[in-house]
Amino acid sequence: MGNAPNPPPDGFPSPPRPQSRRYGEGETRPVKRTRESLFGWDIEEEHGSSYNEPSYEEWKLETMKTGLEDVPLNFSNPLCILSDDNEIIHVVVGKDATQWAIHRKLLCSQSNFFKTAIDSPFREGTENKVVLSEGQNDVFSLFVQWLYSGSFVTNSLPLLLQAYVLGDKLGSPGFQTLAFDKIYAFNISSCHLTAEQAVWASENTLPDSTLRRFTMDTMAFGLLNGSLNPSHEDWELLAPIQLDILRSVQSVAKKQEHNTWKQKPRLHYNKAI
Known part of the structure; x- marks a missing residue:
């Protein structure tokens, strides 16, 4: 006979047996609560009873079905x-x-x-x-x-x-809006706009447009965090919008904390496209 394992001392429960569970498979667990499950199935609290817990894929599929029941077809597609x-x-x-x-x-x-x-x-x-x-x-x-x-x-x-x-x-x-989302993501950490692009954006948009405001803020952001270092020629190109950039420098600087120099959040530009 082999050496049988010693029983655990009183007061120390045996460790739970590990259960292998592959991704996507359901799991059977003891029920320890009385309420409806995720899908509305009634679960009774009885000692020793169990239920089949749905897998992630089952839960996701049921969630999608529930969420799309009242959605018009032309909206979902x-x-x-x-x-x-x-x-x-x-x-x-x-x-x-x-x-x-x-x-x-x-x-x-x-x-x-x-x-x-x-x-x-x-x-x-x-x-x-x-x-x-x-x-x-x-x-x-x-x-x-x-x-x-x-x-x-x-x-x-x-x-x-x-x-x-x-x-x-x-x-x-x-x-x-999608174009602006991509422009914003392009310049989230540093200024990638050139002087020519900033002037072009100013000349082809209205004064209160989202792109023009963001362009001025991004140029100011680049000057403050050092990611933009205009040359003498660049400053000459920026002459038509230098005043707007200076105003944005004041606006961007007011929103900084501990000199972290963060770009204004995307929601700041949601007022109007």
Whole structure:
């Protein structure tokens, strides 16, 4: 006979037996409470009774089902707007006259500019064709990508700035907001805006626009934390907006704690796009 393990001393319970449980599997545990479980199943408190605890995947699936019961289909799937939409709008962009074929319902639902132009008695409405002669195809391609996917991908800060301005021209606040979110993330820890970009943003936006306010704050933020070191030529380029930058220096400096030099939070710019 082998050596049997000594029983634990009185007052010292045996350690629990480890139970192997793979990710995604449920688990059987003793019930020690009386209330409805996560899914509304009744659980009775009885000594020795047990229940099958749902796995994470089961819980997530049930949560999604519960949350989507009352959600309209066109909300959960934005592309449902394309149902029975056989009408195509041709958009001609830039000097190269690049043509885009876009579903009418989708285009008009996301752009007040296109909706007004296409629903009008003018040429755009009768020909189902809109010409953006001053537009840039690489920027407009981001708008088309956003229309059909709800997002777009680019690592170019100049393109993001132009996307923001395009969203303003097209009357598309959703596209404009996404562009600004990416611009903000680009400059969250340090200033990556150049003098040329700051002046361009000022010249192509209204005085109270979100992008202009953020541009001035970011230039001020860069000057304060040392991530922006303008050259003599840069200061000359910044001459038209130097006063606005100085005002932002005062505003940004007031919000700092212990000289940490943090960028203003994203919610600070939620007042208006």
